[in-house]
Amino acid sequence: MAGHRIYHPYIYIMKISLFLHLLPHFLTCHIELVYKTNDYS
Incomplete structure (x- = not known):
């Protein structure tokens, strides 16, 4: 299940x-x- 912690590159992209x-x-x-x-002041 540890592999699910690693995001796929396309998610980062x-x-x-x-x-x-x-x-x-x-x-x-x-x-x-x-x-x-700035204009108002």
Whole structure:
């Protein structure tokens, strides 16, 4: 049963690709929020 602890490489690839896919979205939202708050202040 110890083999179940080891993740298959494609699971890591899926997680990394999903992370890289979502990261720019969060970054752009954060940058837009920072610019908006700076404009208001």
